[in-house]
Amino acid sequence: MHILAFDPMQLITPDLGMVFWTTVVFLLFWFLIGKFALKPITKAIKAREHFINDALSAADKAKAEMQQLQSDNAALLKEAREEGAKILKEAKDVKESIIAEAHNRAKDEAAKIVADAKVEIDSQKKAAIAEVKNEVSRISIDIAQKILGRELDSNKDQQAYINSLVDKIKAN
Amino acid sequence: MFLPLVLTANPEAVKTENKEEKKDVSAGVIEHIMNHVADANEDHILTINNHHITLPLPCILYRKSTQATKGKLSIFLSSKAEEEFDGYKLDHETGRVIDAQTNKRDAFYDFSITKNVFHMMLGFVILALVFISIKNTYTKRKNAAPRGLQGFMEPIIVFLTDEIFKPILGEDKYEKFLPYLLSVFFFILINNLLGLIPFFPGGANASGNIAFTFSLAFCSFILININGTKTYWRHIFAMPGVPLPVLIILTPIEILGVFLKPAVLMLRLFGNITGGHIAVLSIASLIFILGENGAKLGGAFAGGAMALPIMLFVSAIELLVAFLQAFVFTLLSAIFISMALEEPHHQEHH
Structure with a gap:
């Protein structure tokens, strides 16, 4: 009968030396790696998480701002267009009113010129008539003198008489 | 784990015995497996033609x-x-x-410095190099996307931190225990993984050693109990609202529970890792048992043909177990710590 040289109890009995070394190596690992690697690593991961979250929210904010800006721009454009149309319309109105005014003023001016011309013509006409009257009376006296062949006593009376005749003619 | 066995399964001693009594093959195999799972004072690397290449320790x-x-x-x-x-x-x-x-x-x-201790130190060095390189990447490429090794380790760290430690320990307390819990996880994981490699950097069974699991469970035990709140201790020694006769029964159970929790941590890791190794080695031994240690070539081939697919399957499961057990140890440590951090309940107002 073969006897096992191996004691199965050995397998489930913690060996003192191994316990000692495992504890030493693990505590060293815990202290060194935990302090100099795991902590900085987890910190870096956390910091990056914050960084990414911040970057994402900043991007969202920028996007929203851009949208706001775009709608603002559209509104501004619309306003500008309306303003332009309004200005154009006003300019048109002003133009029309200016033209109308100029038209009216020209009309008035023309009327005034015509009226002035009429007054001038009237006065010229009166003067001319008066002159023609004087001339006619003088010519008439001359003619009468010649026709009558005699010199009247009083030229003055004759003249008054003729003038009254002429007036009568005018009245006629 | 199985390669050194394949190379060393024909020691002359067994061979000569075998000629006299064929039944001893399986006994020799069991002994061999047990020696493989156990610790040693030298690091046996390879055997070529009965010439042993060992690393003196x-x-x-x-x-x-x-x-x-x-x-x-x-x-x-x-x-x-x-x-x-x-x-x-x-x-x-x-x-x-x-x-x-x-x-x-x-x-x-x-x-x-036995084989297990030596390989554990190797694991320490490997992890230290990995973590220092990652830490440097984090400080150099601040706020940049992870890459390389960093990209492999970060999801693990982030998963453990955000999905396990934060919910279990609470948003304000988890940071205090983060270095310990992450250290435990990666320390167990690297030793589990090294144990799966059949040749030199691996080949030892550090995390399947009861002393190893005892030490880590002891660290958790200390950490759980030094962080125990008044409520935690009151619940152990005098559960509020429980009549005295019941307390006489309950309190010893609760006190036992204080030691049972880390003991369970210790045994679970030990059992899973050692069990996995024994399973793989046993299946590999089919070659030697059926082949009667080289006496029957056909039997050896038949054993190999049977063992290979099963070994692949069990090895894959062992890989899963390597991660799983590291995770379970860490998870349970976190849960036990959170139980010790317990704050007063509403019931105590009665």
Whole structure:
């Protein structure tokens, strides 16, 4: 009968030396790696998480701002267009009113010129008539003198008489 | 784990025995498996034509003081004890240092850097290099997307932190325990993984050693209980709202539970890892059992044909178990710590 040289109890009995070394190596690992690697690593991961979250929210904010800006721009454009149309319309109105005014003023001016011309013509006409009257009376006296062949006593009376005749003619 | 077995399964001793009594093949196999799972004072790497290539490891032994002699510390390389050194001798069957006179190991304390300790230190170095390189990447490429090794490790760290530690321990408390929990996870994981590699950087069974799991469970035990709140201790010694006669039964159970929790951690990891290794080695041994240690070539081939697919399957499961057990140990440690951090309940207002 073969006897096992191996004691199965050995397998489930913690060996003192191994316990000692495992504890030493693990505590060293815990202290060194935990302090100099795991902590900085987890910190870096956390910091990056914050960084990414911040970057994402900043991007969202920028996007929203851009949208706001775009709608603002559209509104501004619309306003500008309306303003332009309004200005154009006003300019048109002003133009029309200016033209109308100029038209009216020209009309008035023309009327005034015509009226002035009429007054001038009237006065010229009166003067001319008066002159023609004087001339006619003088010519008439001359003619009468010649026709009558005699010199009247009083030229003055004759003249008054003729003038009254002429007036009568005018009245006629 | 299985390759060294394949290479060393034909030691002359077994072979000569085999000629006399064929039934001893399986017994030899069991012994071989057990030696493989156990610790050794030398690091056996390879056997070529019965020539063993081993890495000598430092032996640190303290002979217990008896009535006749005083205690004595001996430090030497295991290669020196091939014959006899300082009253010690290296047993080639088990790879352990034994007393040259009694052939036993009970007359001295063994604080040697054994195979398991050596491989555990290798794991430490590998992890340290990985973490330092990652840490440098984090500081150099600040706020940049992870890449390379960093990209492999980060999801694990982030998953453990965000999905396990934060919900279990609470948003404000988890950071205090983060270094411990992550250290435990990666320390177990690297040793599990190294244990799966059948040749040099692996080949040891550190995380399947009860002393290894005991030490880590002990660390968790200390951490759980030094963080225990008043409520936690009151729940153990005098559960509020429970009548005295019940307390007489309940309190011993609760006190037992304080020690049972880490004990469960210890046994679970040990059982899973060692069990997995024994399973793979046993299946591989089919080749030697059916082949009757090389006596029947056909049997060996049949054993190989049967063993190979099963071995692949069990090895794949072992890989899963390597991650799973590291995770479970860490998860349960976190849960036990959170139980110790327990704050007063509403019930106590009664």
